[in-house]
Amino acid sequence: MSELRFEGATVRFGSRRHGHVAVDDVDLVVPSGTVVGLVGESGSGKSTLARAAVGLAPLTAGRVLADGRPVPRHGRRPVQMVFQDPFASLDPRMTVGESVAEAIPRGFPGGRAGGASRRAEASRLAGLVGLPDGVVDSYPARLSGGQRQRVALARALAGRPQVIIADEITSALDVSTQGAVLNVVRDLQRELRLSMLFISHNLAVVRYVSDVVAVMRAGQIVECGPAERVLAAPGHEYTRELLAAVPRPGSVLTAED
Amino acid sequence: MRTVARRARPARSRSSIGRAPGGTGGYSVRPPGRHWGRSLRTPLGACAAALLAVMALIAVLAPVLWTGTANAFDTSAILRGPSPAHWAGTNNLGQDVFFQVLVATRLTAALALAATAIGVGTGLLLGTAPLVLGRRAGRVITAVVNIAVAFPALLLALFFAVIFGVGARGALLAIGFASAPTFARLTRTLSASVAGLDYIAAARIAGVSRVRLLTRHVLPNIGETLIVNATISAGDALLSFAGLSFLGLGVQAPSYDWGKLLYDGLNGIYVHPVAALAPGIAVILAGLAFNLFGEAMARALGVPELAGGAIVRAARTGRGARRARAAASPGSTPSTAPPFSPTEPDDCVLSVRDLRVSFPGGVHPVRGVSLTLRRGEAVGVVGESGSGKSLTALAIARLLEPPAAITADQVRLLGHDLLPLSPGGTNGVSPRTPRGAPDGKARVSGTRPRGVDRHFLGTSLGMVFQDPMTSFNPVRQVGGQLAEVATQHQGMTRRQAAARAVDRLRAVRIPGPERRYRQFPHELSGGMRQRAMIGMAVMGSPALVIADEPTTALDVTVQRQVLRLIKSIQAADDLALLFISHDITVVGQVCDRVLVMYAGRIVESLPSAALAASARHPYTRALLAAVPSMETDREQPLAVVPGRPADPADVRPGCAFAPRCAFADDQCRAADPVLATAGDGHQVACWHPQAAPAPITLLSGAAAAPASPTTPATPADARETT
Numbered sequence: 001m002s003e004l005r006f007e008g009a010t011v012r013f014g015s016r017r018h019g020h021v022a023v024d025d026v027d028l029v030v031p032s033g034t035v036v037g038l039v040g041e042s043g044s045g046k047s048t049l050a051r052a053a054v055g056l057a058p059l060t061a062g063r064v065l066a067d068g069r070p071v072p073r074h075g076r077r078p079v080q081m082v083f084q085d086p087f088a089s090l091d092p093r094m095t096v097g098e099s100v101a102e103a104i105p106r107g108f109p110g111g112r113a114g115g116a117s118r119r120a121e122a123s124r125l126a127g128l129v130g131l132p133d134g135v136v137d138s139y140p141a142r143l144s145g146g147q148r149q150r151v152a153l154a155r156a157l158a159g160r161p162q163v164i165i166a167d168e169i170t171s172a173l174d175v176s177t178q179g180a181v182l183n184v185v186r187d188l189q190r191e192l193r194l195s196m197l198f199i200s201h202n203l204a205v206v207r208y209v210s211d212v213v214a215v216m217r218a219g220q221i222v223e224c225g226p227a228e229r230v231l232a233a234p235g236h237e238y239t240r241e242l243l244a245a246v247p248r249p250g251s252v253l254t255a256e257d
Numbered sequence: 258m259r260t261v262a263r264r265a266r267p268a269r270s271r272s273s274i275g276r277a278p279g280g281t282g283g284y285s286v287r288p289p290g291r292h293w294g295r296s297l298r299t300p301l302g303a304c305a306a307a308l309l310a311v312m313a314l315i316a317v318l319a320p321v322l323w324t325g326t327a328n329a330f331d332t333s334a335i336l337r338g339p340s341p342a343h344w345a346g347t348n349n350l351g352q353d354v355f356f357q358v359l360v361a362t363r364l365t366a367a368l369a370l371a372a373t374a375i376g377v378g379t380g381l382l383l384g385t386a387p388l389v390l391g392r393r394a395g396r397v398i399t400a401v402v403n404i405a406v407a408f409p410a411l412l413l414a415l416f417f418a419v420i421f422g423v424g425a426r427g428a429l430l431a432i433g434f435a436s437a438p439t440f441a442r443l444t445r446t447l448s449a450s451v452a453g454l455d456y457i458a459a460a461r462i463a464g465v466s467r468v469r470l471l472t473r474h475v476l477p478n479i480g481e482t483l484i485v486n487a488t489i490s491a492g493d494a495l496l497s498f499a500g501l502s503f504l505g506l507g508v509q510a511p512s513y514d515w516g517k518l519l520y521d522g523l524n525g526i527y528v529h530p531v532a533a534l535a536p537g538i539a540v541i542l543a544g545l546a547f548n549l550f551g552e553a554m555a556r557a558l559g560v561p562e563l564a565g566g567a568i569v570r571a572a573r574t575g576r577g578a579r580r581a582r583a584a585a586s587p588g589s590t591p592s593t594a595p596p597f598s599p600t601e602p603d604d605c606v607l608s609v610r611d612l613r614v615s616f617p618g619g620v621h622p623v624r625g626v627s628l629t630l631r632r633g634e635a636v637g638v639v640g641e642s643g644s645g646k647s648l649t650a651l652a653i654a655r656l657l658e659p660p661a662a663i664t665a666d667q668v669r670l671l672g673h674d675l676l677p678l679s680p681g682g683t684n685g686v687s688p689r690t691p692r693g694a695p696d697g698k699a700r701v702s703g704t705r706p707r708g709v710d711r712h713f714l715g716t717s718l719g720m721v722f723q724d725p726m727t728s729f730n731p732v733r734q735v736g737g738q739l740a741e742v743a744t745q746h747q748g749m750t751r752r753q754a755a756a757r758a759v760d761r762l763r764a765v766r767i768p769g770p771e772r773r774y775r776q777f778p779h780e781l782s783g784g785m786r787q788r789a790m791i792g793m794a795v796m797g798s799p800a801l802v803i804a805d806e807p808t809t810a811l812d813v814t815v816q817r818q819v820l821r822l823i824k825s826i827q828a829a830d831d832l833a834l835l836f837i838s839h840d841i842t843v844v845g846q847v848c849d850r851v852l853v854m855y856a857g858r859i860v861e862s863l864p865s866a867a868l869a870a871s872a873r874h875p876y877t878r879a880l881l882a883a884v885p886s887m888e889t890d891r892e893q894p895l896a897v898v899p900g901r902p903a904d905p906a907d908v909r910p911g912c913a914f915a916p917r918c919a920f921a922d923d924q925c926r927a928a929d930p931v932l933a934t935a936g937d938g939h940q941v942a943c944w945h946p947q948a949a950p951a952p953i954t955l956l957s958g959a960a961a962a963p964a965s966p967t968t969p970a971t972p973a974d975a976r977e978t979t
Contacts, residue, residue, distance in 0.1 A: 041812040042783070054462045076464025083455035091456045093477045099456075102473070103463035144901055152459070159463045174641040174839060174902075179883040179895035186894070201812055204885045208895070231887070245813040249886055250869045253820055253846040 003195060004030040004053065004079060004163040008062035011045075011052050022048040024219035025062070030163060033193040037210030037227065039203055039242065045219040046199045047084075050167045053197070054081050066162050076105055080161035084168040086148035090140040096151050097122040097136030103158040110158075125154040130184050146177030150184060157188075163195045170205060178205070185209055203246050207231055215239045302553030308546035316366045319359040327356035338529040345535040348521055354532045357518055358539050365514040365543070368429055369495035375433025376440055376494070377487045383437065384444025388452060388475065389467045399445060405438035413438075414497060418506045425514075428507040432497045436490055443486060447479040485555045492547025499540045515540050604632040606800045606833040607653070610666040614648050614857075617660045622648050622905040624857035627932075630801065630833040635824075637836045637844030637865070639880065640854035643902045646837045649854070650803045653835075654720055655710070670717055671800055675710070715746035719794025721823075723806040725786035729778040735789050736762070736774030742796035761792040765822055784815035788822060795826060802827070803835045808843065820847055841868070841880045850938070853877045856903035856913035859932060862940045873935055873946035876914050912944065920945045 011023040023045045030036045040046050051057035053064050055073040064071045066078040080103070083089040090099055101118035104111035110121025122136050129150040140148055149169055156164050166185065170178040186209055189196060200206050206213060207227060214224040215238065223236040234240045247253075297306050331351035338346045345355035383402055387395025405413075417431030448471075451457065457474055465473070501507035502516025503523075510517070515536040522533030607630040614623035623645040630636055638646045652663045655675060668675040722728040729738060736758045743754035755774070762770035765788040778786055787807060794802050804823060808816040824847060827834045838844050844851055845865045853861040853874060861874040872878050882896035889895070900917040912929055915921040924944050932942040 041814060056458055056461070077462045079462075081459065081462055083459065085455055089455040089459060091460075091474050091478070094473070102460060102465060105464065155459060155463070175841070175880060175883045176641060176898035179885070179897040182885070183894045183897065203813070204887050204889065207887060208885045208889055208891055241814055243887075245817040246887060247813075247817075247840070247842045247846050249842050249845060249881070249884070251846055252865075253817070253824055 002067035002162045003032045004197065005065040005068075006049070006053070006062065007065065009049065009052055009059055009064055010061040011048050011057050012060040021219055022057075023052060026216075026219070026221055028214055028221055028224065030195050030197050031212075032195050034211040035189055035194075035196045035198050035209050036212045036214060037206035038197060038199045038214050038216055039201065039206050040216035041201065041242075044216045046201075046216050047167055049216070050081060050165045050197065050199055053163075053165055054079050076159065078162040079165060080156035080159040080163075081165040081167060082149070082152045082156050082169045085172055086145040086152070087172075089152045090148055092140055095137055095139055096126065096131075096143070099140075099151065100125050100136070100155045100158050103155045105160055108160060122154075122158070125158050126151070128157065128188065129154045130180075144177065145173050146180055149173065149181050153181075153184065153188070157192075163197065165197045165199070167199045168201070171200065171202065182208060203231070203242060215242065297553075299553055299557070301549055302557070305546055305549035305553055308542060309550055312362060312366065312543055312546060315359055316363040319356075320363050323356045323360055327353055327360045329353070336525055336528065339531050346529050346532045348532060349525075354518065354522065354535055357513060358515065358535050361514050361518060361536070362539070362543075364425075364508065364512065365495065365498065365516075365539075368425065368498050368508075368514060369491055369547075372429050372432040372436070372494040372498070373487060373491040375430065376436030376490060377483070379434060379437035380440025380442075381444055381483075383441035385448055385471055385475070387445060388448055388471055391467075402438050402441045402445065406442050408438075410435045410439070411497070411500070414501065415506070418501065423506055423509070425508045425512065428498060428501045432494050432501070435497075436494065440483075440486070440490070444479070444483065447482060448475045451475050451478045485551050488554065489548055489551035492544045492551065495547065496540065496544050499536075515543075605669075606630045606632055606634075606671060607835070608667060608669045609653060610668075612649065612652060612663070612665040612668060614645070614652050614657065615662050615664075617662075618906065620906040621908055622857050623652065624908070626854075626857070626859055628852060628859070628862075630835060632800065632833055633827070633831040634850070635827060635834040635836060635848040637838065637848035637851045638854055639838055639841045639844045639851060641839060641880075641902050643905065644854040645857035645905070646854045647805050650720075650805050650835060650837050654718055654803055655714060656720075670713075673713060673717075675714075712746045715742060716797030717800050719791075719797070719799040719802040721787070721790050721794050721802065721804040721807045723809050725783065725790045725810070726778065728790060729786065731778050733777070734775050735778055735781065735786075736776075739774075739789070739793045739796055742793060746797060757796065758792075761796055762789065764795065764826070765789065765792040767792070782815075783811055784819060787811060787815075787819050791819070791822060791826065795830065795832075798830070799832065801833045801835065803837070805837045806839065807836075809838070809840075816843075823847065840884075841877075842884055842886070845869075853880070856908070857905060858913065858929075858942065860914065860942045862932065864938050867939065871936070871939070873939070873941045873948075874914075874943045875918050875920055875945075875947060878947060912942075920947070 006026050006028040009023055009026045009028075010021065012019045012021045014020055026045075026049060028036070028038075028049075038046050038049070048057050052059055053071060054077050055071055058073075064079075069078075071077055071079055090096070094102070097119050100122040101110055104118070104121060108121075110118045119136060123133055126136055127133065131147060131150050131154070135143070135147070135151075140151070143151065152169070153166075169185075170181050173181060182205065185196075185198075188194060189209070198206060198209055210227050212225065213227045213230040215222050215230070215236065217238050223230060223234065223239050225235075230239060231243065234243060297303055329352065331347065331353075333351070334343065334347050335351045336347060336349055337343060337351075340346070343353045343355065345353075345358065348354055348357075383398060386398050390398070413435035414428075414431040417434055418427050421427035421430045452470075452475060457470060460470055460474055498507055498514065499516035499519060502514055503520045505520065508514045508517045513521075518536035519533060519540070522536060526533045607628070609629070610627045612623060612626045613621065615621045622643070626645070626649050628636065638649065640646045648657070648661075651657050652661075652665075653668060653670075653675070657663060663676065665676050729735065736755065739758035739761060740751065740754035743749040743757050744751060747754075749757065759770045759774050762773055767773050767785060767788050773781065773785075773789070778789075781789060787810075791802075791807075794804075802823075807823065808819050811819060820843065823834065823836075826832065834848070836844060836848055841851070841853075845868045848865050851861075851863060851865050851868055852859045853876065855876050861872065861877045863872065863877075868877075869881065872881060876898070879896065879898045883898065885895055898917055903913040903916075910929070911926040912918070912921070915925040918925065922945075928944075930942045930944050932940045935941040935946055
């Protein structure tokens with residue numbers, strides 16, 4: 001695995017005068033083998049930053065580098081992504097095995113001219129994310145939300161990425177399933193030394209998986225640092241505000257401030 | 258040309274029972290949405306298919322068998338009327354019109370199909386080109402197609418007929434190309450909606466080429482709709498051909514199709530009308546066959562693919578409906594109404610006893626829920642998706658529509674029966690609804706409340722939904738939608754209602770309420786919209802507010818503001834609050850009492866303060882343990898509930914949580930525990946309620962060794978296994 005680096009990344013939608021700057025001059029590094037958690041409210045530009053990293057949103061200015069090389073806008077990307085919505089992220093007309101195998105690059109086992117059978121390789125990847133063997137022959141309609149997210153994770157791994165971006169991958173899941181998916185992410189990251197940009201609006205979830213936490217607001221990174229430091233001693237007012245708003249078990253919410 | 262757009266995917270929402278049902282019988286290898294056979298089983302589909310089959314048979318056989326008969330000149334019988342020898346008479350050359358109509362079937366059908374093929378082929382090319390060629394070229398093509406769509410198809414056909422020359426070939430090209438723009442537009446619209454989905458983005462990132470994207474992902478997912486529309490447009494092409502030939506622009510002598518025969522027959526229509534009517538009837542029958550077949554397929558395909566599909570299908574065949582009635586009959590499922598005291602407290606606002614919701618096909622998402630809310634009390638209902646918590650709320654608010662069936666011993670709001678018990682009740686209920694069922698349970702098949710009920714509900718009950726964007730009408734001003742409550746239910750004038758709405762917007766702390774009153778929903782932020790929604794809920798003077806996942810769509814900071822607002826409004830007006838959420842932490846913060854639901858039943862009811870320390874049901878504990886907090890140990894795996902949520906369509910005997918529970922034994926799998934008192938204000942439905950503070954223990958799979966309620970089992974690495 002290797003590092004992902006944003007250098008002055010800017011994404012503007014619309015015209016220069018009337019447009020909306022979704023990502024504003026962001027410098028951010030996801031070091032090799034670490035998980036960087038990105039938090040912020042909806043509309044802060046987290047997802048646009050992710051889409052810019054894989055070439056789905058065009059950069060107005062700046063660069064996104066994977067291992068020192070710019071991420072291409074066409075063809076296979078060195079950065080793979082797992083999406084938020086488990087019900088839209090798998091083709092309903094392809095089996096799980098086909099979906100996963102499609103992402104295997106040419107020349108790798110299971111890919112074209114790669115030797116091993118595609119099904120066997122898809123099966124291996126499915127096993128890696130804790131899915132039972134029979135799953136590769138089933139269609140997504142038969143899978144639960146948590147299982148679909150694991151398939152999406154297996155597909156991302158199939159692309160032999162240098163970096164994985166997880167965009168709100170647990171926010172559409174129930175708490176019990178969320179835990180299972182987070183456990184898989186954590187175990188995989190430790191086993192494979194994945195570099196990962198983990199995006200979520202849930203601070204507790206980000207805290208659980210991340211080594212570094214970056215806080216985004218209105219398109220800008222307002223604070224970035226080691227997870228313990230940022231969450232224990234936040235330097236920016238907005239981070240403090242976010243931390244204060246996290247519901248804590250056992251506390252009672254009063255009507256007034 | 259008509260276009261039939263199909264409902265793409267079942268709606269995805271927390272409250273929808275259509276969300277992927279837990280398939281218990283292993284993994285299906287069958288792709289979703291192969292419903293071709295089903296369309297043939299409806300009367301409409303069967304008729305259309307039979308007509309098409311007969312037409313195909315005639316098209317194949319008639320020219321082989323009867324070409325000689327049809328083309329034979331009989332100069333002794335020119336322009337005769339119908340006779341035993343010539344059923345539809347003869348034409349001006351003495352040829353038999355009936356056999357000519359039969360023989361012309363092949364040419365007519367072949368031309369129609371060929372024109373459709375040209376139209377569909379060209380349409381597909383033009384419609385998918387923007388995806389393959391990229392943005393700039395795509396825009397040009399889309400613009401050209403949009404302009405072409407604006408011209409009437411018949412005008413285009415006449416224009417092409419002039420260019421390609423008069424004759425069958427010209428007509429074929431004309432009709433083919435004239436139908437292409439509509440098809441291109443349809444293809445473009447459908448493929449654009451699919452191309453925006455995440456799985457296409459994922460494939461692009463993985464380096465899948467554009468052509469492969471089109472053939473592997475886009476076309477298979479829009480194919481069914483395109484085929485349906487192609488079938489319908491074949492019928493249209495057939496009619497257009499008849500029209501062009503009739504105008505003399507189509508098939509020329511000595512060949513003949515139905516249009517040409519119609520044209521010939523019309524010359525003598527006053528002398529013997531049958532010669533014109535025979536080809537006319539053939540055109541009508543064939544056109545109907547194509548169109549009805551397309552409609553039947555469209556209807557079959559328009560059914561949602563997942564659970565909803567099965568439900569609707571079962572209802573339509575009638576079999577499922579009968580089964581549902583049998584399942585809902587008294588005694589088939591044991592009532593586990595908890596021992597609530599029969600006398601209600603004086604300040605009781607809502608009292609629900611043994612509420613059940615079922616759908617045709619034996620789906621029981623709510624199975625006997627009882628709850629009581631006092632004035633000023635906040636009660637939370639928590640559970641995973643599919644636990645029946647939202648359906649419970651919707652059933653109480655009478656917002657469920659058929660085919661949902663609601664039964665209950667009692668649903669009373671402020672002492673007013675919401676489900677009528679006796680035929681003499683004052684509540685207007687649809688005559689279809691059986692009143693006063695023999696078992697004494699009220700039964701309502703999800704009808705809208707009427708009359709007295711409607712106004713009573715409109716003023717006494719406020720609802721706040723999950724998504725404030727979809728619960729407001731996007732084309733009306735926010736204030737007007739609030740004021741409507743007062744003019745509809747409280748008999749206020751428009752001016753009074755507007756004043757009340759502004760007052761309510763102020764009450765929910767929206768700055769500048771007079772200005773916001775005149776704004777549209779999209780001009781408000783998500784949090785602001787949810788505040789306005791709460792304002793609408795308290796427009797009347799409700800005694801009860803039901804909030805269904807009110808903050809799930811909001812950010813944490815906004816969530817806290819909205820929760821505070823709900824608390825303060827509740828305190829100010831002494832409201833009863835029924836708060837539904839999947840987030841047990843939020844429920845614990847907001848509510849006085851928490852009801853935990855699993856598989857349509859309340860499995861535990863306890864004071865919020867006791868939640869962390871003395872929850873006794875294994876499911877409640879699992880929920881508490883599964884939520885990562887700011888104090889969770891990062892070195893330990895998170896606790897998870899193994900297995901899958903119970904399937905409301907497949908309710909087994911015994912405790913519904915048993916297959917996922919580490920403490921389950923034979924008793925759990927045989928009998929369903931009732932909600933029993935387990936302490937002060939604490940009730941639990943479990944054979945093995947866990948003793949107070951014990952480590953959360955969950956084992957993989959259902960085969961875990963049963964543990965005695967008093968000895969805490971050893972902590973195990975709880976990993977979801979399926």
